[in-house]
Amino acid sequence: MFCGNKSPMLGRLPSFDYYRPATLDETLTAMERLNGNFCVLAGGTDLLVGMKERRGRHPALLDIKALPELAGIRADNGTLCLGATVTTRAIAQSPLVRERFPMLFQSMKLLGSMQIGNRATIGGNLANGSPAADGAPPLLALGASVKLVGKTKERWVPLDNFFIGPKKTIIEGELLAEVRIPTPPPSGRGIFYKLGPRNAPEDICIVSAAVYGVPDGGANGWKELRIALGAVAPTPIRARHAEERLRGQPLEPKLVEEAARIAADRDATPISDIRGSADYRREMVYVLVKRALEQIARDYPSAA
Amino acid sequence: MSRPRKIRVTINGRKVEAAVAPNQTLAEFLRCHLSLTGTKEGCDTGDCGACTVLLDGKAVNSCLVLAVETHGGSVTTIEGLSSDGELHPLQQVFIDNGTVQCGFCTPGMILGAKALLDENPNPSEEDIRLGLAGNLCRCTGYVNIVKAVGAAAKVLRGGK
Numbered sequence: 001m002f003c004g005n006k007s008p009m010l011g012r013l014p015s016f017d018y019y020r021p022a023t024l025d026e027t028l029t030a031m032e033r034l035n036g037n038f039c040v041l042a043g044g045t046d047l048l049v050g051m052k053e054r055r056g057r058h059p060a061l062l063d064i065k066a067l068p069e070l071a072g073i074r075a076d077n078g079t080l081c082l083g084a085t086v087t088t089r090a091i092a093q094s095p096l097v098r099e100r101f102p103m104l105f106q107s108m109k110l111l112g113s114m115q116i117g118n119r120a121t122i123g124g125n126l127a128n129g130s131p132a133a134d135g136a137p138p139l140l141a142l143g144a145s146v147k148l149v150g151k152t153k154e155r156w157v158p159l160d161n162f163f164i165g166p167k168k169t170i171i172e173g174e175l176l177a178e179v180r181i182p183t184p185p186p187s188g189r190g191i192f193y194k195l196g197p198r199n200a201p202e203d204i205c206i207v208s209a210a211v212y213g214v215p216d217g218g219a220n221g222w223k224e225l226r227i228a229l230g231a232v233a234p235t236p237i238r239a240r241h242a243e244e245r246l247r248g249q250p251l252e253p254k255l256v257e258e259a260a261r262i263a264a265d266r267d268a269t270p271i272s273d274i275r276g277s278a279d280y281r282r283e284m285v286y287v288l289v290k291r292a293l294e295q296i297a298r299d300y301p302s303a304a
Numbered sequence: 305m306s307r308p309r310k311i312r313v314t315i316n317g318r319k320v321e322a323a324v325a326p327n328q329t330l331a332e333f334l335r336c337h338l339s340l341t342g343t344k345e346g347c348d349t350g351d352c353g354a355c356t357v358l359l360d361g362k363a364v365n366s367c368l369v370l371a372v373e374t375h376g377g378s379v380t381t382i383e384g385l386s387s388d389g390e391l392h393p394l395q396q397v398f399i400d401n402g403t404v405q406c407g408f409c410t411p412g413m414i415l416g417a418k419a420l421l422d423e424n425p426n427p428s429e430e431d432i433r434l435g436l437a438g439n440l441c442r443c444t445g446y447v448n449i450v451k452a453v454g455a456a457a458k459v460l461r462g463g464k
Contacts, residue, residue: 013327118363
């Protein structure tokens with residue numbers, strides 16, 4: 001029999017204790033009792049790989065998939081509410097998301113294979129704190145917030161303030177319970193580009209960029225224009241310098257080029273790793289941001 | 305720590321009760337505990353799709369699912385596709401189209417294809433290629449595999 005210790009592939013997970021609370025209240029009680037010596041398990045598509053590769057070691061896993069409070073996609077008074085354990089594929093298959101949040105739809109569709117997307121959750125994608133999280137740039141550009149629930153209090157944190165370093169978020173003994181995204185006005189337009197090593201929805205991105213704009217209705221400007229980038233800084237980031245350069249101005253070709261250059265040179269602070277060199281990443285930020293801005297300008301010639 | 309947990313799970317239509325260690329993956333459970341070795345382990349990190357099974361009807365990498373997580377659920381492996389000695393149409397077209405080279409990716413490929421066709425009975429070639437992006441064939445025999453899935457879709461739709 002090809003099992004047990006005979007196969008080098010088997011038995012790679014270190015031992016841990018497993019809890020599967022049925023309610024949010026039970027979960028918070030368990031979190032208090034375990035006093036930091038645990039990791040939340042949602043889809044496990046990154047957590048379990050990390051544990052197999054001995055990057056992360058946890059005495060206990062707290063499986064939150066049975067919690068009804070964390071499940072489901074709903075629209076609440078113009079706001080899109082995503083439970084933390086909604087799978088990325090369920091988001092990509094939601095007609096509501098597809099219609100009203102095409103940029104989020106696009107990023108979820110490209111996040112991973114069918115098998116990964118059936119397990120990976122939006123809460124895990126964010127709470128994991130990866131600079132390359134596919135969900136982060138579109139959610140940053142759309143102005144999303146996350147709900148963090150603790151035993152005694154809960155708080156809403158804008159995603160802008162959520163990431164603090166590679167694999168580090170602002171979460172302190174809390175559970176990420178929900179993601180909320182204000183519904184964009186009908187004129188809002190979002191573009192998401194993901195550059196991966198191959199042309200398939202499988203790989204971790206080399207660079208990703210999300211651009212979201214709302215024209216001001218006049219001849220030459222944008223009420224909102226947000227640019228967010230993935231995998232080019234210690235966290236997913238807003239390209240604030242580039243946004244500042246574009247503020248209140250029409251998207252003319254020269255300005256677009258200048259803003260894309262600012263995003264690449266000032267906002268992005270990439271490192272070189274197995275997926276790409278820092279120089280290549282910068283150049284790709286320039287290309288993707290320029291392309292996305294040009295696309296938005298084409299969609300709204302009056303505001304361009 | 306890590307005491308075994310009792311689980312009840314339906315595997316290929318059969319109810320199974322077992323005590324599993326929390327760190328046992330579904331792939332290990334299937335292969336070692338139930339001797340269902342049709343499920344292959346390739347990368348063990350969710351990249352290759354060789355260990356694909358259906359969990360509650362959805363394709364998942366069984367190397368990234370804990371056996372304890374399947375408690376109360378239903379799992380279909382390659383062994384569960386044929387019925388009364390009759391091959392599933394997908395299995396038959398995979399044979400007919402010469403898709404099997406080394407065969408290591410085949411069980412996962414067939415289950416990935418089943419999940420794809422359950423959701424989309426009439427996929428385009430691009431749908432098939434994207435749908436199976438999580439199943440790698442290191443013999444690179446993709447052309448016949450894509451052809452076979454298209455043929456299976458036709459059979460399953462009743463020849464239309």
